[in-house]
Amino acid sequence: xxxxxxxxxxxxxxxxxxxxxxxxxxxxxxxxxxxxxxxxxxxxxxxxxxxxxxxxxxxxxxxxxxxxxxxxxxxxxxxxxxxxxxxxxxxxxxxxxxxxxxxxxxxxxxxxxxxxxxxxxxxxxxxxxxxxxxxxxxxxxxxxxxxxxxxxxxxxxxxxxxxxxxxxxxxxxxxxxxxxxxxxxxxxxxxxxxxxxxxxxxxxxxxxxxxxxxxxxxxxxxxxxxxxxxxxxxxxxxxxxxxxxxxxxxxxxxxxxxxxxxxxxxxxxxxxxxxxxxxxxxxxxxxxxxxxxxxxxxxxxxxxxxxxxxxxxxxxxxxxxxxxxxxxxxxxxxxxxxxxxxxxxxxxxxxxxxxxxxxxxxxxxxxxxxxxxxxxxxxxxxxxxxxxxxxxxxxxxxxxxxxxxxxxxxxxxxxxx
Ligand code: HGY
Ligand code: MN
Ligand code: MN
Numbered sequence: 001x002x003x004x005x006x007x008x009x010x011x012x013x014x015x016x017x018x019x020x021x022x023x024x025x026x027x028x029x030x031x032x033x034x035x036x037x038x039x040x041x042x043x044x045x046x047x048x049x050x051x052x053x054x055x056x057x058x059x060x061x062x063x064x065x066x067x068x069x070x071x072x073x074x075x076x077x078x079x080x081x082x083x084x085x086x087x088x089x090x091x092x093x094x095x096x097x098x099x100x101x102x103x104x105x106x107x108x109x110x111x112x113x114x115x116x117x118x119x120x121x122x123x124x125x126x127x128x129x130x131x132x133x134x135x136x137x138x139x140x141x142x143x144x145x146x147x148x149x150x151x152x153x154x155x156x157x158x159x160x161x162x163x164x165x166x167x168x169x170x171x172x173x174x175x176x177x178x179x180x181x182x183x184x185x186x187x188x189x190x191x192x193x194x195x196x197x198x199x200x201x202x203x204x205x206x207x208x209x210x211x212x213x214x215x216x217x218x219x220x221x222x223x224x225x226x227x228x229x230x231x232x233x234x235x236x237x238x239x240x241x242x243x244x245x246x247x248x249x250x251x252x253x254x255x256x257x258x259x260x261x262x263x264x265x266x267x268x269x270x271x272x273x274x275x276x277x278x279x280x281x282x283x284x285x286x287x288x289x290x291x292x293x294x295x296x297x298x299x300x301x302x303x304x305x306x307x308x309x310x311x312x313x314x315x316x317x318x319x320x321x322x323x324x325x326x327x328x329x330x331x332x333x334x335x336x337x338x339x340x341x342x343x344x345x346x347x348x349x350x351x352x353x354x355x356x357x358x359x360x361x362x363x364x365x366x367x368x369x370x371x372x373x374x375x376x377x378x379x380x381x382x383x384x385x386x387x388x389x390x391x392x393x394x395x396x397x398x399x400x401x402x403x404x405x406x407x408x409x410x411x412x413x414x415x416x417x
Contacts, residue, residue: 009351011119013408015401018111022400025051025091025107026099035391036099040092040134041069041173048091049179052106052131059113061129064188065181068146068159069133069174072188075113077126077415083189084128085415086374087112087407089197090135090366097136098393100198100383100400106131108196108404112411124416125191132366133174140170141291142222142330147366149185151373156185192341192414193376195367196407198395202386203359210402211349211356212380215342217368218266218297218360219334221306224289225252225313229322231278231286246276246285248320255312256292263305268295268362297360299333334360335368341377341410348409354402363388379403379410 028051029044031037038044049071053063056073064072074084089105109129116127132150137143140162148154160171174180199205204212229243253271260269273291292309296302306328313324349356359380361368367376381403384394 008121008409008412011115011121011408011412013111013115013401013404015397015404017114018107018400018404019397021055021107021110022099022103025103029093031096031391033096033391035393036093036097036103037095038091038093038097039095039139040136041139041170041177043177045092046177046179049131049177052091052110055110056129059110059117061113064183065179066183066185066188067181068149068156068185069179069181070146070150070185071131073129075116075127077123079124080126082125083191084126085123085192085411086128086130086190087194087196087411088130088132088366089195090132092134092136094136094138094389096389096391098388098391100393100395101200101388102135102197104198104381104395104400105196108400108407111404112408115408123412125414127411127415130193133179134170135366139164143364144332144366144369145170146185147369150188151369152186153369153372190370190374192338193367193370193374194341194345194379194407194410195365195376196379196381196403197365198383198388198393199380199386200363200383200388204357204380204382205384205386207357209355209357210381210399211354211406212359213342213346213349213356214337214361214378214380215358216334216336216360217364218295218362219299219302220293220295220330220332220364221302221328222330223292223294223309224327224329225292226325227252227288227290227322228325229286229320230284232284234282234284237284242284243286243321244284245288245322248316248322248324249274249288249290251316251320252290252312252324255316256294256309259294259305259308259312262308263296263301266297267301267305269293269305295362297334332364332368335371337367337371337377338375340414341375344410344413345377345379345406347413348406351409352402352405354406379406
């Protein structure tokens, strides 16, 4: 059921107010090089959440928090028995995060509600903002864990048991910041979900388009790998007898690069974390822990990449006389978004006259989890140089405004008058 855009075709968001809100949020948990550092469930994350809720209440939204700390801010419709049309993203960031990854999607949804309120526009279905806990998966792996619980992809107890590098559990940290809400995660009805996000890649900027009509997301597999050799003396241990875990790790890091390139053009592979024990300059490292992130839009090819990783682990283990424990901690298959939501985004984009193209998301998003149970799609806008997960992340105000106008009209189309 959609309302033709002509019902409110004149309506536009306030791009300056959106930009100012993004900049105000960036004041909380600033990074050292101009970006943001609000790791999930830290004091900075709490402060960002508190500010967001303050803004939502100023718009007379009712606020619900579920037991994964997901926040739902609801603007009533004329028929509140209808499930809400939702939009949102995340406020947690990478350690060297930018000002826009996630934050744009949450505050674009807020800007939609601000625009509806100031123009006194009523919708049949309620309109709702959602802020998902721990999208990044940097402090607590895996990523998108709370939208994953919401979508029934993870058990809550599994999510609660995730620990950070200090051994602190997700549940304890959620309780500590006061965001362990009452509503059972997953009990919240949704008619549809949109997520506006910077592309985090180079395609829109290269093709000089303002809007990405996102039709799905690629698959990803995450691994924890422990390499066990033998601590021994750097001076007196002959080279042939060494069981050097770090030299073995160097072979594995090269192998991940090779696997990605062998499965091009879309295969990607990254070793993002590594720790060495005992990490002493005159002791041969006896143990190395590292993480591997493999992605591909084709699940069969992603499976082949995983198989190749296993083969490389076996051959490196033999050639370096070390043990390698390969633990796959997460498999997120590729997803396709819902045709009705894609069409709502596409119709709004065309009616607004923005340059656009269809695309599959390279990055993971909460929308890629929730789409398994709720009609969902995404709206991308370009970011400078395609750079993200970097403090220099930047997006142009007019592109952010364009994406938010598309979001406004896509939501109006589904929420009805
Ligand atoms: O890993 C991702 O793609 C997202 O940034 N969590
Ligand atoms: Mn994100
Ligand atoms: Mn991210």
